[in-house]
Amino acid sequence: MKTKTLKVDYLARVEGEGGLLVKISGKKVTDVKFNIFEPPRFFEAFLRGRMYSEAPDITARICGICPVAYQMSSVHAMEQIFGLKVDGQLRALRRLLYCGEWIESHALHVFMLHAPDFLGYADAIQMAKDHGKVVQMALKLKKTGNDIVNLIGGREIHPINIRVGGFYKLPTKKELETLVDRLKWAVDASIQTVKFTAKLPFPEFERHYEFVALRHENEYPFNEGRLVSNKGLDIDVQEYENHFMEEHVSHSTALHSILKERGAYFTGPLARYNLNFDKLTPAAQDAAKSAGIGKGTNNPFKSIIVRAVEILYACEEALRIIKEYTVPDKNAVTIDLKPGTGCGCTEAPRGILYHRYRLDEKGIILDAKIVPPTSQNQKTIEQDLREYIPPRINLPQEKLTWQCEQAIRNYDPCISCSTHFLKLKMTYE
């Protein structure tokens, strides 16, 4: 029987180090390995012995692309231990900061990491030779997101202004208003982006996924909500570890996360969208409808359209928050140290990011657990490839390999993130 191997030694246009190995025997896919060989960095181990207040700054260093997500999940976990409620304008500012990270991260992925696959370019710089205006718009859109993170967080990568209980320094209304014109432009640009993504050629490919995302009664989810799925999951974030577990497999330095009852699941923009369509702004809903994805889609390639819709939502939400902003009386809620265990789960651009910490009475971290979105999607990525390849098995090898890479990039995998964690008990033969 004829056998062949598709191999990508170093997957490009993702954050971090990963590869792909597919073994095909005749017409059958016999093995799929989404390899993660990013070196482990042991964050969970060296967080032990650090102060609670250092967690947002230290965990930000897990990922240079979505540091805000790490800062948010960690402060929420700590605040749960101390019984703090951060609300009003402080809460709104956190939401605004997250809008910035979504815009910046999604614009990067849509235009610079994923669109070149659909249009047959190696990268955005090559794409700029034929689609100069699109790439220029992309960069400006990305910059608008970064401008928000910069203003509130101090800098776009590893912001320094986030602390348990609030912020170190609050922006003035005037400072925030300097973003308004750029954001108004960005609303139009993101409508263009949705249109641009809708015209891309999509492979016919759908699967019945279990989508998992946060859901909040009043808003599209960023920082808070219940964990829900389209297959009946509906739990408080605190129950996370009763329902999810991680496996350590030999070909990955990142743990594979599964639902204990049903196995692989899907987190990220597509999951958020399918579970929270009703919470989008009317303009975002309209844009999505005219892009042909209705209230939901099971085609993972169309996550590029969903990212564009979420950029639009984030721009509108940012404008709303700025309009309603008044400077709070205090930059942070006062903390009373307490020992205990707490967890936080927020919607990183790539999906749910779970943190859990245990503190002693002085606020020293005794134990930490972090589950990033990419490790949760690993199993689903491999399953996608197992189903995607067979009908296309006669494609030239190079073309098929590229399409497999594209299928992985549907998830915007952040390998730097996914590698440094996990903690579990498993036995192997």
Add this chain to the structure above:
Amino acid sequence: MATKNKKSVKAAAQKKIRKPKLAVWKFSSCDGCQLSLLDCEDELLTVAEYIEIANFPEASRRVIKGPYDISLVEGSITTPHDAERIHQVRRQSKFLVTIGACATAGGIQALRNFKDVKKFISAVYANPKFIETLNKSTPIADHVFVDFELRGCPVNKYQLLEVINAYLNGRKPNTPSYSVCVECKRRGITCGLVAHGPTCLGPVTQAGCDALCPSYHRGCFGCFGPKETPNTSALCAYWQTLGVKDEELLRLFRGFNAYAEAFRKESEAHEN
């Protein structure tokens, strides 16, 4: 700064006919420093006009073969495989620049250097035998000759442009080696060390962030690593007179540049 860069980059490019080739390499890191290049939204397309982005996996699936005129290296060495790979990178690179705290000092993952790494592995992974890692996370310069080191966690993107620009113009990059205090004074920021609370690493940390944390009302925590000839022991002696405890000092110096020599030695002085 951006327009100034553009002009001189242009002048440099006119002198050369062949575009110099740039490669970006990743070792153990968060990807943030190489992202800084993509975060140069206003400058990226201009940079690409004058430099061939020949090997940058985070941004492109196209790889143009080496040798490379300039290599940007992100991340620290933490595995036997990477300890080999960095030599291959060096052999293909005419001018090698390390970017960020991981590549220049071992990064936050160098906290393992003070502990038994085997305990770390079993704390994190169920099946330690799958994990291949070295006992220490070390900077690139411990393994190969480095032509220039750019500090920061993350690097300052304007400093990164300055390094590329300086290379194109055949001059030394203009990056300061004085302390954050100089930037703070220049911006007219009230000294936090005196006014708010004792711990600010500004006096012993290299400039480059434009006194970012002090401008947000918090003490510096050392993203850019030790400045030239830092007097950490005098600073700690002063803090101790104000009641700062050893355990706090230990944590303060055990940050993103914990394995940089000056910070490492100071932290070891406060270890029980």
